[in-house]
Amino acid sequence: MTIDVLAEDLQPGDLLEFLIESGTQVLRLTHVERRARGIKFMGRNHQGVLYSSGMKYGELARCVRP
Numbered sequence: 001m002t003i004d005v006l007a008e009d010l011q012p013g014d015l016l017e018f019l020i021e022s023g024t025q026v027l028r029l030t031h032v033e034r035r036a037r038g039i040k041f042m043g044r045n046h047q048g049v050l051y052s053s054g055m056k057y058g059e060l061a062r063c064v065r066p
Contacts, residue, residue: 001065007039007055015064016043018051026064027051 002017010016016027027043030050038056045051055061 002062003065004060005063006057007059007061008034008057010039010041010055010061010063016041017062017064018043018053020051025049025051 010029010032012029012032014029016029018025018027025045027045029041029043031040031042033040035054038054038059040052040054042050042052
């Protein structure tokens with residue numbers, strides 16, 4: 001099941017559905033950093049590939065819940 005949460009509510013360990021050029025990946029967040037204009041996050045997909053991106057405060061993030 002997927003749910004929408006605010007970007008500022010993301011925590012390390014969350015499973016984030018993340019859109020990339022080749023489709024959608026599910027990332028397990030390893031790092032979430034709060035900055036002045038938004039958040040920066042890093043996470044790995046199930047193959048171990050590391051992705052890094054960011055979101056502005058108030059944006060919706062799609063999280064996967066078991």
